[in-house]
Amino acid sequence: MRTFRLAGRHLLQDARHFQILFQAAFLCYGIGWLGWDAELGRYALVFGTALGVQAFFIRWKGLPASSWKSAMITALGLSLLLKAGGPLTLVLAATTAIASKFFIRFNGKHVFNPGNLGIVLAALLTGDAWVSPGQWGSGALLVFLVGAAGSMVVLRVGRIDISVAFLGAFAALEFARTVLYLGWGTDVWLHKLSSGSLLLFTFFMITDPMTTPDHRGARIAWSMAVAAVAFLLSWKLQVYAAPIWALVLLSPLTPLFDRFWKGERFQWIRPDAPRLPRHATSN
Amino acid sequence: MHTHMMTRTLLGAVALLATGQAMAFCGFYVAKADATLFNDKSEVILVRDGERTVITMSNDFKGNVKDFAMVVPVPVVLERDDIRIADASLFRKLDSYSAPRLVEYFDENPCQPLYLYDSVMENVPAAATSTRGEREVEKKARSYGVTIEATYTVGEYDILILSAKESTGLKQWLLDNGYKIPATAHEVLDPYIKSNLKFFVVKVNLKELQASGFNSLRPLQIRFEHPKFMLPIRLGMANSSGEQDMVVYAFTRTGRVECVNYRTVKVPTDRNIPLFVKERFGRFYKDLFARAWRREGRNAVFLEYAWNVTPNWGGMKCDPCVGPPPLDQQFVDAGVNWSGRGAQGAQVFFTRLHVRYGRDKFPADLQFQVTPNTEHYQARYVLTHPAQGDLSCSEGQNYLENLYYRRGREMDELATLTGWDVSTFRSYVREIGDRLPPERRNALDAPLAPFRRPPGGGPGAWAFLALLTGALLVAWYFARPLPQVAKGNV
Incomplete structure (x- = not known):
């Protein structure tokens, strides 16, 4: 029992786990209950691209492997909000979203919310993407x-x-x-x-x-x-x-x-996390 | 009295030509569930190109024409040339082309060679163009705070474009001038006035109607440029309980039109249903729609048809066609000004939306956007006739057994879609079992028991709520502090 609770605490130490769980739940809600077009191939494409591009940068920049979670959140965000006509538009959105974190930086932080920028660029550059606010x-x-x-x-x-x-x-x-x-x-x-x-x-x-x-x-x-x-x-x-x-x-x-206005820089993994290294993973 | 209107913008949309669907095996079109099935309904043709909107409003007014009056909020003062009379046949044409359809397939006899069937297409001559009439009318309305921006006579209609300073004066002016507006109209007149909307008010000019030789009132068409892309349904809602149907036929260059402030959902499609539905298809679709509407919480907009209908487009126009495809002239009549043979790469995309709205579930006017979504869709229900002739060969016997189960599934589908009590149609399944020899017949599973399912509630959101609450509880359990664990001691 104690092991379970420790494992659970470990899970909660990183806020991204929560975000992944909840966004995944909303995606299931959309597909399962609201009857969105469940084109699983399309979602797979978004996740594959986002995680692939992130893996590339993890390699290149020598980032902690746990940053795949951020890419996961971005992919979920794109799946929940972005609609596209062709699969290439989705690839473009996911690629620019993740890549923007590494190329558009200032003072050690990326400037744009990756999912947000991916949606906007896909809509502007291709004209093949849209958001369905009513869905x-x-x-x-x-x-x-x-x-x-x-x-x-x-x-x-x-x-x-x-x-x-x-x-x-x-x-x-x-x-x-x-x-x-x-x-x-x-x-x-x-x-x-x-x-x-x-x-x-x-x-x-x-x-x-x-x-x-x-x-x-x-x-x-x-x-x-x-x-x-x-x-x-x-x-x-x-x-x-x-x-x-x-x-x-x-x-x-x-x-x-x-x-x-100076403030304390956010860290994904709480500094008091018992078993994890204390560095911030900003990507 | 129904009132309808207009418009909105999408950020830089570019047309993407549909690749077309794979050629499916076509069946014969046998019946359609057209818009005339629904009482208390209105029909609107919406054409949207950039910020240009053309709205054609059908007129199914049933009472004495001298009582007819209509008030439509519009975003700009319309010029005389922005108002036209359209031909009522245009609506019938678009309706029959895009209506939910019933198709038939025929099983081949496994003991004999096969036949193929294909869909039917035909062309009909273009509808006659509209006529116009013109006459100026002048009135004084300053004392009501109402300004008459313009007066026109178009065809059998006397039209005024009004602007107003406040709703009380406008309401009084309308009442004093014989426009019967709903008692609750003031709720929305004020917001419309403050949103800078003008009012397009219409009455019938009896002399012109007699001179025109038409017995019924023809549709009115208006056009204007404005970023808003919406239909003001609120003015037409007389009370909180009544529901009315509206069918929207929308045309764009790029792709589907969807609602942005309500969900746009597809009606169930491509379902296999029993043969006896053929005689009851109208009732079937009505009940199917009502059930889908309730299941979606009574506040969704339903997609019934979406297709690339570009006249010179090479792809398949429909599968199958329930009516001949619209022709160039009909697109022009509807307000599509970019089609035509010379237009390079100019696509016409047709979206049919069906909305059943009432005051309680539709507090806000319908707002739309044009999307680049060119995916085809149609509401289509499939009948499959059994093979004819001698089925005594062993494949034939297996076929009958499969047919028996298939008919059971069709009955199940019918009950799910419409909520009908299908137990009265049991013989539809049993007659197939009876054609099998006794030993095979007795080995069949029991004829699919209740044939009836409980009516659906909302879109199952409660189950989702329960799941999420469970997840939250688990998370909370883990998140509680551990009493005996010292920091750094794990």
């Missing part, structure tokens, strides 16, 4: 699930502040426009906020500790800025996957925030 439906149940499970993940990682700041700011702006200004009922507002894609973004994408400011205050300000840009994009330009575009636009500001 999750808007069941209140799902809201609770994604919210609760997501909170759990970010609580582990210690970056629930990002989710709260982003969602809070986005909800407030939408409330001001939809309910206070336009005069729609609150159900219209809630319907907007209960989009599964928005919550997935809130809890699993924007919270990536490697591409967000280190200092807590800076992080909150930055998250609210992402919310404001997303709000403006969806309102003024009718962009539906607005948070994804907003995050790409504001990610380059993270180094700037880090420069002015």
Whole structure:
């Protein structure tokens, strides 16, 4: 029994395990319950490419092998959000996502959230990729699930502040426009906020500790800025996957925030982990 | 009174030509479940190209034409040339072409040589083009805070384009001028006014209607450029309980149209069902749709058809075709201005969406996006006729045994799809068993027992919730601190 618990604790020491488990659960939910087109070959392609490219860089840069988990998270994120016409588009998205971590770096951190950049580049470069914001439906149940499970993940990682700041700011702006200004009922507002894609973004994408400011205050300000840009994009330009575009636009500001507000650099594996080496694996 | 409208943008989409599907073995088209099955339904043709939108609204108004009135929010003040009359046959044409279909296959006799069947295609002449009429009307409405931006007479319709400052004045103006709007309309008029929408309001001009020689009201078509790509369903919802059906025929250059603020799901397709459904296909599809709609939580948009219909495209147009494919002229009538023989690489992609909406499950207007998704899809149900003739050879006997089980599965499928109590059709399975000699007949498994399944709830989200809760509990168990373990001592 004790061995089990120790093994379990070891498992929980790395926040990425949680993220992998939960995102995999959502993927199963999408395929098994929501009836997405379960083209397993396509998912295999995304995972194979992401892990393959990561393995290449692990070799080349001599990184700890455990960084395959980050590639796994990226592959899951892509599978959950990105739709593509041809398989090459998926390969492109997964490759650019992982490679961006090694080529677009500043001050020891990569600049863009890999999954986020992969989606945007695939959409811009090929025109063959898209995001289906409506694919999750808007069941209140799902809201609770994604919210609760997501909170759990970010609580582990210690970056629930990002989710709260982003969602809070986005909800407030939408409330001001939809309910206070336009005069729609609150159900219209809630319907907007209960989009599964928005919550997935809130809890699993924007919270990536490697591409967000280190200092807590800076992080909150930055998250609210992402919310404001997303709000403006969806309102003024009718962009539906607005948070994804907003995050790409504001990610380059993270180094700037880090420069002015110093904070403790995030480490995937908690420093008090009993049996693991104490280095950070930032990739 | 139904009200419909318009639009939105997708980031840099580029057409990717479909490679076409592998040529499947074609059956005969025998029946279709067209949009006329559904009461209280409306039909809309949506054409979207960049920021240009063309909306054609069918008119199935049943009462006295002088009572007809329609209010449609539009994002811009429409010019006279932006409003046209379309031919009602256009809707019938698109409907019959894209409707869920029933196909028949014929088993070959294992004791005899085989026959092949192929699908039927035919061409029909293009529909007549619409006629127009024109007359100017002037009214004063300033006291209501309502501005008449334009007045037109198009065909049998008198049309006004209104803008308003606030909903009370607009509502009063509409009521005073004989437009019967729902009591709850003010809920949405204000948001529309503040979103800078204009109002396209329509009444019938009785003189023009008589002069036109048409007995029924023809569809109205409007076009405009605006990034919004949506249909304002809220104005047409009179109360919270009523549900109405809408079928959307959408055409784009790039690929499928999908809803962005509700789930877009496929209706079940390619199912093998019993032969006796042929006489009941309309009811079958109605019940199938209702069941699928409930299963998806009553707030999904259903995909019924998606296909590349480019007139000069070489690929297979349908499998099988339930009606002749639309022709160039019909695309032009619908508002597709990029097709035609000269247009290089210009593809026309047809998406048919069916949405059943009510106030409680559809709080927000439908918003759409054009995707590069060119994957073909159709709602298709398959009948398979048994082989004819002498089946006494040993392959024939095995065939009958397989047929017996196959019919059992067809019954099961039927019950699952429609929720019908199929026990009254038991003889459909039994008659095959009776054709086997007694010793084989007695060895058959019992004729598939209940033929009935419990009605489905939501999309099974509760099971998912239970799984996740379990996972969370396990995680919590492991995450608890270990009492006697000192740090670094493991």
